Amino acid sequence: MTLTDMLLPTTVVGSYPVVKGSGLFARMDPLKHAVEVAVADQIGAGIDIISDGQVRGDMIRAFTSHLPGIRGSSVVGKVQPARQPITLADTRYALSRHPKVKGILTGPSTLAHGLALETPFYRNKDELVLDLAGALAVEAGYLQEAGVTLIQIDEPILSTGAANIAVGRDAVNAIAGRLQVPVCLHVCGNLGGVIDDLLRMNVAVLDLEFANNPGNLEVLSAKDLRGRMIGYGCVDSADPGVESVETIRKRIEAGIEIFSPGAMLIDPDCGLRMQARDAALGKLKNMVIAAGEVRAELVE
Secondary structure, three states: OOOOOOOOOEEOOOOOOOOOOOOHHHHHOOOHHHHHHHHHHHHHHOOOEEOOOOOOOOOOHHHHOOOOOEEOOEEOOOOOOOOOOOOHHHHHHHHHHOOOEEEEEEOHHHHHOOOEEOOOOOOOHHHHHHHHHHHHHHHHHHHHHHOOOEEEEEOHHHHOOOOOHHHHHHHHHHHHOOOOOOEEEEEOOOOOOOHHHHOOOOOOEEEEEOOOOOHHHHHHHOOOOOOOEEEEEEEOOOOOOOOOHHHHHHHHHHHHOOOOHHHEEEEEOOOOOOOOHHHHHHHHHHHHHHHHHHHHHHHO
């Protein structure tokens, strides 16, 4: 699988600091400017596969607020696909500015565990997860038709033990099974207890956290990726400081000792939404430089 024409292409997990606009047009869509800033900053930093910035609310409400059957944070009836695309407009904007964009969905297990069941239609959240997967698969189809390079499913809940991972696997596979574009599964945190389950998911890329969880390198070192690529988190998204190029470079080199560089996508651990814009941009710029330096050495 080739996502770009280079070794160690850079990407992002998704979210970016929100920079709201002002003036008349901002009254109509106060977050349009935030999308434009996020896209421009990623391109300016030199990111190879960008996102739309995920600036329209938190990762749960950004999706659940559009799904019939959900009111506020409560499930009140059968969950169905949104009546119109949720993320398509912002993704199309990103595609109008850059040739390679990842579409991003919050995963069904993570959505389900951010909701309260207030309907007898679902006996438990496991049943809800599968209907959420069906709704998200429709959104994924819109993104695929728009021309995204890959579609990422964010499932941070899967590393916590709070979700039924077997059901989560079925849900992710149900979405991926309806797509031709490569699918990426993002799971942060310590993976020691779930890695074998993650490796049973039918995704092309596993995007994981290694800067803030270096122990994940050891967890993956004895595993057969069976042709999958690794989204290699090498920038600590929780640290407000901007890591030096040298620090990021050493993290990438540690990854190359475990993974083939041809199977690595370089990105931050998680989204950068909670950081200041200057810090987020600085992290991305230094990550791109570090990846470029390692790439240059590899092709000499």
